[in-house]
Every structure is written in C-alpha cells, then in structure tokens.
Amino acid sequence: MKKFFLIFILFFSFSFARIKLVALPDREISYIRFDAPFTAFVEEERILTLQKGVNFVDFSWKGVNIDIDSITLTFLTNKEKLKLLSLSFPPEGNSLVWEIYSPEGGEEKIKISYLLSNIDCLYTYKIIVDKNEEKMNFSAFLIIRNFSGEDFEKGIFTPEFGKTFENSVKNEETKQILIYQKDGIKFEKLFVFDASKIIWDPETVGKNVGIPAFFEIKNIKESGLGEFPLLHGKIRIFQIDNQGSAIFLGEDNLKYTPIGESFRLNFGETRDIVVKQRKMKEVKINVRKNNSGNIVLYDTDEIIKIEIENFKDKSAKIELLQNIPDEWDMEESTHKYEKVDANNIKFIVELKPKSKEIIEFHYHRRNLRDFPFYRRDLK
Amino acid sequence: MKKILTLFILFAFNSFSKIDIVSLPLRDKVQLTIYNSADLTLVRDERVLTLKQGKNNLQFSWANTLIDPTSLDLIPKQEIASISISQLIYPPRINEVGIWEINSKISKKIPFEISYFTSGISWEAFYIGIISNDEKSMELKGFVKIINRSGEDYENASVRLVVGKINLLEEIQKLAKRYPPYGTPSEYIYPVEKIERVPVMEYRAAKGMLLEAREKEIIKEGISEYFLYTIEGTENLPNNWSKRLSSFSQKDIPIEYFYKYEEEKYGKEPRRIVKFANDLDHKLGKEPLPDGTIKIFKYINKEGNLSYIGSNITKYIPIGEKVELDLGQSKELKVEVKKMERKTKNYMFNKDGNISGWEEEEIYKVKVTNYKNLPVKLEIKRNFPHQYWKIETDKSVEWEKYDLTSAKFVIILKPMEIKEFTYKLILYEGDRRN
Numbered sequence: 001m002k003k004f005f006l007i008f009i010l011f012f013s014f015s016f017a018r019i020k021l022v023a024l025p026d027r028e029i030s031y032i033r034f035d036a037p038f039t040a041f042v043e044e045e046r047i048l049t050l051q052k053g054v055n056f057v058d059f060s061w062k063g064v065n066i067d068i069d070s071i072t073l074t075f076l077t078n079k080e081k082l083k084l085l086s087l088s089f090p091p092e093g094n095s096l097v098w099e100i101y102s103p104e105g106g107e108e109k110i111k112i113s114y115l116l117s118n119i120d121c122l123y124t125y126k127i128i129v130d131k132n133e134e135k136m137n138f139s140a141f142l143i144i145r146n147f148s149g150e151d152f153e154k155g156i157f158t159p160e161f162g163k164t165f166e167n168s169v170k171n172e173e174t175k176q177i178l179i180y181q182k183d184g185i186k187f188e189k190l191f192v193f194d195a196s197k198i199i200w201d202p203e204t205v206g207k208n209v210g211i212p213a214f215f216e217i218k219n220i221k222e223s224g225l226g227e228f229p230l231l232h233g234k235i236r237i238f239q240i241d242n243q244g245s246a247i248f249l250g251e252d253n254l255k256y257t258p259i260g261e262s263f264r265l266n267f268g269e270t271r272d273i274v275v276k277q278r279k280m281k282e283v284k285i286n287v288r289k290n291n292s293g294n295i296v297l298y299d300t301d302e303i304i305k306i307e308i309e310n311f312k313d314k315s316a317k318i319e320l321l322q323n324i325p326d327e328w329d330m331e332e333s334t335h336k337y338e339k340v341d342a343n344n345i346k347f348i349v350e351l352k353p354k355s356k357e358i359i360e361f362h363y364h365r366r367n368l369r370d371f372p373f374y375r376r377d378l379k
Numbered sequence: 380m381k382k383i384l385t386l387f388i389l390f391a392f393n394s395f396s397k398i399d400i401v402s403l404p405l406r407d408k409v410q411l412t413i414y415n416s417a418d419l420t421l422v423r424d425e426r427v428l429t430l431k432q433g434k435n436n437l438q439f440s441w442a443n444t445l446i447d448p449t450s451l452d453l454i455p456k457q458e459i460a461s462i463s464i465s466q467l468i469y470p471p472r473i474n475e476v477g478i479w480e481i482n483s484k485i486s487k488k489i490p491f492e493i494s495y496f497t498s499g500i501s502w503e504a505f506y507i508g509i510i511s512n513d514e515k516s517m518e519l520k521g522f523v524k525i526i527n528r529s530g531e532d533y534e535n536a537s538v539r540l541v542v543g544k545i546n547l548l549e550e551i552q553k554l555a556k557r558y559p560p561y562g563t564p565s566e567y568i569y570p571v572e573k574i575e576r577v578p579v580m581e582y583r584a585a586k587g588m589l590l591e592a593r594e595k596e597i598i599k600e601g602i603s604e605y606f607l608y609t610i611e612g613t614e615n616l617p618n619n620w621s622k623r624l625s626s627f628s629q630k631d632i633p634i635e636y637f638y639k640y641e642e643e644k645y646g647k648e649p650r651r652i653v654k655f656a657n658d659l660d661h662k663l664g665k666e667p668l669p670d671g672t673i674k675i676f677k678y679i680n681k682e683g684n685l686s687y688i689g690s691n692i693t694k695y696i697p698i699g700e701k702v703e704l705d706l707g708q709s710k711e712l713k714v715e716v717k718k719m720e721r722k723t724k725n726y727m728f729n730k731d732g733n734i735s736g737w738e739e740e741e742i743y744k745v746k747v748t749n750y751k752n753l754p755v756k757l758e759i760k761r762n763f764p765h766q767y768w769k770i771e772t773d774k775s776v777e778w779e780k781y782d783l784t785s786a787k788f789v790i791i792l793k794p795m796e797i798k799e800f801t802y803k804l805i806l807y808e809g810d811r812r813n
Contacts, residue, residue: 038564247605284812
C-alpha cells in the first residue's frame with residue numbers, strides 16, 4: 001500500500017499562481033537501516049523534473065508514523081547548482097513543502113531520508129553441534145518486522161551484522177532471512193557451579209540439582225568467527241544424534257559480543273555431574289572483648305568441602321565459583337584457585353570420566369564485628 | 380484431524396502471480412522428539428517436493444495446532460548445492476501460515492525435511508517395584524507414557540523421548556499463540572484474519588491401535604547432557620490419546636530396606652526407605668533412570684499375592700548413583716525419644732560478675748520396638764541448635780557425626796526386639812565455646 005505522496009508542483013519564476021502539476025515520481029530505491037529501537041532510518045532515491053527557477057515540492061504521508069523533524073532532502077545531481085531555499089509545514093500536518101531553486105530545468109536525482117516508526121529487525125541464531133561435540137555450524141537470521149504502514153518493494157537493507165542485501169517487504173509482513181552461515185566453528189563445553197546460586201547439598205532437598213551446562217565460543221578468526229560483532233538475539237542449539245537426525249539441546253540469549261570477545265550459552269543442565277558442598281567447620285577465633293566482656297572483634301576459622309562426582313563416560317570441565325564475604329585469608333586449599341575479585345574465587349577442575357574429586361579449602365575471615373555500632377561507617 | 384497443510388506453489392521467476400499448484404505432498408515420514416522437562420516436541424516431517432528451476436514457494440499452514448512459528452525450518456535432503464532457501468515469509472494479516480522461498484538450479488523431485496517445535500505432547504516415566512518377601516531384593520519395571528494434546532494427529536511417527544533439563548527462554552505454548560510470530564515493534568495489536576481451511580480427511584484413531592505380537596524395544600543412548608529413548612518402529616499418536624510402553628524390567632535387584640527417624644523432617648513416625656544403586660552390582664546401570672512416579676508393592680506370601688507399600692516420585696538417577704526411595708510412614712516400628720534430664724553447669728563469670736559462659740547437659744532415652752518378624756535397620760538423626768556440642772553414649776549403640784549440627788545413630792533390631800539406650804548431649808554456651 002502506497003502511503004507516501006510526493007506531489008511535484010511547479011511554479012514559474014516567483015509567481016504564486018499554481019500553473020502545472022507535473023508528476024508523482026515513484027521512489028527508485030530505498031536504503032533501510034535499523035539503527036534505533038522500533039524504528040528504521042530510510043533513505044529513498046527519486047527523480048524530480050525541475051523547471052528553471054523556483055520549484056515547490058510537496059511531500060505528504062498518511063497512515064505511517066514519520067518523525068517529521070528527521071526528514072531531510074539531499075541533491076544527488078547538480079549539487080552545486082541546486083539550492084534548497086526553504087522547508088515549510090502546512091497547518092494540516094503530515095506534509096511539508098520544499099522550495100528548490102534550479103538555474104536550469106531538467107531531471108535531477110534526490111535523496112529523501114527520514115526516521116520511520118514500527119519497522120525494525122531482530123536477530124536470531126541457530127547452532128548445530130556435530131555428533132562428537134568437536135565443531136558446530138552457526139547460522140544467523142535477520143527478522144524484519146514491518147508494521148510501519150508502508151510497503152518496500154525494492155529495499156536495500158543494511159543490517160548491523162552481515163552483508164547488505166536487497167529484498168522486498170510488505171506492510172504487516174514478518175520475514176526471516178538467512179544472513180550468515182559458517183561451518184566448523186570451534187567451541188568449548190563446560191559446567192558452572194555457582195555456590196551463591198545453586199543448592200549446596202542435593203541430599204538436603206531430596207531432588208536433583210542440575211549443574212548448568214554451557215558452550216563457550218570465541219568471536220575470533222581462530223574459532224571460525226571474528227568477522228562481525230555478534231548482536232543480541234535468541235539462539236537455539238541443536239546436536240546431531242547417532243541416528244543422523246538432530247535433537248534440540250536448548251536455547252539462550254546471545255549477548256552482544258564484539259570481535260575478540262567470547263560468549264557463553266547456557267543450553268541446559270547436566271544431572272550426570274553431582275556437586276555436594278558442605279561447611280565442615282565454622283568457629284570464632286582470636287576473640288577480642290571490651291571491658292564489659294562483650295566481644296568486639298573476632299576472626300573465624302572455616303572449612304568448606306566440595307565433592308564433585310562425574311557419572312558421565314566423558315571427561316568434563318567444571319568451574320566452581322565461591323563467595324567469601326568480608327576480609328579473609330586462605331589458610332590451605334587442596335586445589336589452585338583464581339581470585340575473581342575481593343570476595344569471589346574460582347576453581348577450575350577437569351574431571352575424568354566416571355571419577356570423583358574432592359576440593360577442601362580452609363580460610364579465616366578477619367576482623368568481624370557482630371554489633372553494628374562498632375562499625376565505623378555507621379557512626 | 381490433520382491440521383497441518385503444506386501447499387507447494389510454484390511461482391515463475393520474480394512474478395507474484397500464482398501459476399500453478401503442483402502438489403499437496405503428504406507426509407512421508409514423521410519423527411517426534413518429545414522432552415519431559417519442558418512442554419516441547421521437536422517434529423521432523425519429511426516430504427518430497429517437485430521443484431522447478433527458478434523460484435519455488437512452499438506454503439505451510441498449521442491452524443488450531445500449538446506450533447511455534449519461530450521454530451520453522453526447511454532443509455533439503457538432496458542436491459544441497461543446487462537449492463537455497465533464502466527466506467521465510469509470514470504474510471501480512473494471516474495467522475498460522477509461513478511461506479518459504481526456495482531457489483533451485485534444477486527441476487527435480489527432492490525430499491525435504493520440515494522441522495518445528497510444538498507444545499502439547501508430553502511423556503513421563505513410571506515405575507513399579509515389587510519387593511521380595513524377605514525384603515532383600517526387588518523387581519523393577521519401568522514404563523513410559525506418551526500423551527498427545529497437540530491438536531494434531533501423528534500417524535506412523537517414529538517416537539523419541541529425551542530425558543534431561545533444557546534451557547528454554549520462552550514457553551512454546553506462548554510462542555504458538557503469539558501473533559505476529561515475532562511480535563511487533565510497538566504494543567499495537569494487529570487484527571488477524573483466519574485462513575480459509577480446506578476440508579481434509581479425518582483419520583480414525585482406531586486404525587493405529589492394532590496389537591502387536593511382542594512388546595516394542597526402546598533403544599537408549601546418551602547425547603550431550605541428555606539421554607535419548609528411541610521407540611522401535613513407528614507409533615500412531617492421535618490427538619487426545621495417550622500410550623504406555625514398557626521401557627525395561629529387571630528382577631532380583633539387591634536392595635537395602637531400612638527405616639529412618641528424624642523429628643525435624645518427618646515428625647515422630649519412622650519412615651520406610653528402599654535403597655539401591657543404578658549400577659551393575661544392582662543389575663541396573665545400563666541407563667539413567669528418568670524422574671517419575673514409582674509405586675512399590677511387596678510379596679506377602681508364596682502364592683504371589685501383593686500388598687501395596689507406598690508411592691513416591693523419584694528423582695533422576697544417573698548411572699552409578701545411589702537412590703533412596705521414601706515410602707512413607709511405617710507402623711511396623713516404634714521409636715520413642717524422651718528427654719530424661721536437663722541441667723546447667725560449669726558457669727563462667729566476667730569481671731563485672733555477670734555470666735559469660737556455661738554448659739547444658741541433657742540426657743535422652745531412646746526406645747525402639749520392632750513389631751515385624753524380620754530383622755530391621757534403623758537410622759536416627761538428631762539435630763542440635765548449634766555446632767558446639769559433644770555426645771556421650773552407652774557402648775551398645777553406634778553413632779557418627781553427620782555434619783556440623785547433627786549426629787546419626789544406627790540401630791539393628793532382631794525380629795520383635797525392643798532396644799533401649801541413653802545418650803548424653805553437652806551443649807557449650809557463651810565463653811565455654813572458645
């Protein structure tokens with residue numbers, strides 16, 4: 001449905017008497033970019049037949065939502081000679097009139113650009129992991145949602161991801177277009193046990209406590225990607241099975257990932273790795289008292305034991321995140337850990353098939369105060 | 380009723396004029412992969428399309444079903460290099476229709492796979508356990524039950540069941556009801572026109588209900604973090620029907636049948652527990668056991684009469700892991716725990732003369748009665764208010780520290796035996812803890 005009207009009105013010299021209504025030039029081509037939410041930036045090319053002198057070009061629209069202040073006109077031919085004298089907005093709204101001076105008559109190419117609402121795009125992705133979990137096939141789709149009120153028969157779309165392409169999109173149409181596909185992408189599979197989010201001891205709740213499973217993919221050339229920043233969108237993950245068919249592993253949101261960065265996809269949970277975490281010791285030590293015998297400052301002596309059992313017949317990499325509040329010193333740890341920040345540490349364990357590993361770490365929390373009035377910041 | 384229609388429409392070149400409706404290809408093969416952790420089934424539908432060189436359009440419609448339109452996918456199974464599927468169009472103001480644009484360099488009959496997610500088909504695991512007369516072994520039978528409420532009939536479908544927990548961002552049922560398929564850029568709701576339905580043949584459910592001479596086998600294999608059950612052959616799954624199939628059966632699984640007592644968790648009645656492991660020692664361990672309801676029965680005589688013991692929902696049991704089934708309260712055993720004495724002692728005072736620490740001493744008497752004519756094992760767990768405690772017992776009773784704030788007593792009773800013991804609990808308070 002055509003909702004834009006470009007009425008080309010010719011006036012001779014400086015006279016205000018309307019003499020001739022020439023043409024309703026069709027748009028040649030539209031360039032569409034999705035730079036803002038729910039909105040597209042449209043640049044359309046049209047041919048105008050200008051007369052010598054001052055010409056008034058009337059541009060109006062109906063049933064579409066244009067940001068009127070975003071409308072601009074650019075001359076693509078005879079840029080030096082043509083002059084845009086003024087732009088006026090008639091009282092009835094949804095239209096404007098350009099006043100153009102042309103030293104000679106003839107056909108001129110112009111570009112009209114504006115922001116159009118209710119048309120945008122989404123990105124969705126699909127991954128197919130091979131049977132042996134070595135490589136994956138990665139596809140990206142652009143979803144154009146056009147509810148702007150306007151049809152674009154010849155649109156040049158420039159997504160933020162992938163290459164520019166030509167397509168048509170009707171009003172109220174949704175289109176899913178494959179914009180990128182790559183095979184042989186490298187990845188890593190891992191499991192994450194975050195002690196601040198997951199139940200420590202499954203025995204206390206009497207139900208399975210799944211450990212979130214992830215694929216980690218680097219957006220770099222060495223992994224097979226690294227051509228574009230990846231934009232936010234839903235990603236559905238499949239894996240080829242032994243019957244030559246595929247099963248759906250799960251889905252996650254792919255976060256915006258610039259080139260050089262990596263992203264993690266939580267596709268599901270494993271119940272074949274069981275983590276049991278227990279606090280084996282927590283006592284007050286170095287207790288210091290005031291003259292009334294009240295405890296003013298103390299340290300603690302704490303031991304945490306984590307049992308990780310891999311029931312799978314494949315090896316598994318698991319990350320264990322542990323939060324230790326307040327000031328602390330590590331006394332002893334059976335495994336190496338990485339200090340993530342002041343209060344978080346991370347263990348990375350490679351579990352062999354059908355194996356069990358026990359991590360135990362012993363730490364002191366320092367200079368604890370039970371009574372808030374002893375705290376300097378609350379005085 | 381068949382509700383999914385595939386119209387194969389050919390368009391010549393770039394023209395939008397409809398030239399010919401070549402065929403209405405029927406389903407050649409259909410495969411259902413049903414998940415139990417989410418209301419989701421992956422359907423793979425195989426059909427042969429007759430492609431013409433140039434642009435071909437395939438219309439797919441699914442009115443009154445629960446299909447997620449954002450999951451639609453079309454994959455050529457042959458001549459992949461000559462065929463490209465450039466886009467999928469959801470036409471304006473028409474719900475439950477998608478049109479694929481297929482560009483083909485050749486004119487040929489090509490098998491295609493159409494895949495999509497649907498909601499409304501589910502499956503669950505179900506077990507029956509029969510405990511031997513001496514309570515030392517159990518026969519375990521596993522079943523799977525498939526329920527189709529998707530609005531679509533699936534005939535001669537190969538059925539696969541997935542055990543495992545997938546991550547889903549949005550419910551398939553909600554996506555199936557959303558229009559337009561990906562929503563709109565604004566909040567405005569667009570009116571929908573229902574597509575005119577072509578009357579189609581109704582399939583009778585009875586057609587698929589022929590009895591087979593033997594039970595179907597279920598092939599089991601692991602994939603990624605999940606387990607896949609593939610049911611041998613094909614199944615008919617008419618809408619609103621459900622089906623139960625046998626998954627496995629194992630006799631003489633050695634079990635430990637014992638009792639647990641923990642006031643804070645179960646109250647004052649002991650609980651019956653059946654313990655075994657999903658491993659080779661227990662004649663299992665071939666596959667993980669999916670979560671499901673288990674009903675336990677017991678042989679009460681040599682004639683094979685059964686009594687119903689209890690039912691529970693089992694958790695997922697990976698290969699190699701132990702399982703404890705709680706079968707509810709039992710009157711076969713009585714446990715009485717009484718506090719017989721409480722006293723405080725060993726006071727400490729600070730320099731102002733106020734109390735700064737002390738000890739609390741409590742004596743408990745435990746009496747256990749076995750009303751059964753079989754020996755029993757009982758585990759009593761006692762929980763304490765904090766971790767500063769000590770226990771002293773008679774030598775006649777075994778106990779161990781369970782964790783920071785609890786201890787576990789293990790008592791073995793002969794048939795019809797009564798056992799009594801006492802234990803002393805000392806709790807350290809205030810400065811006595813240091």
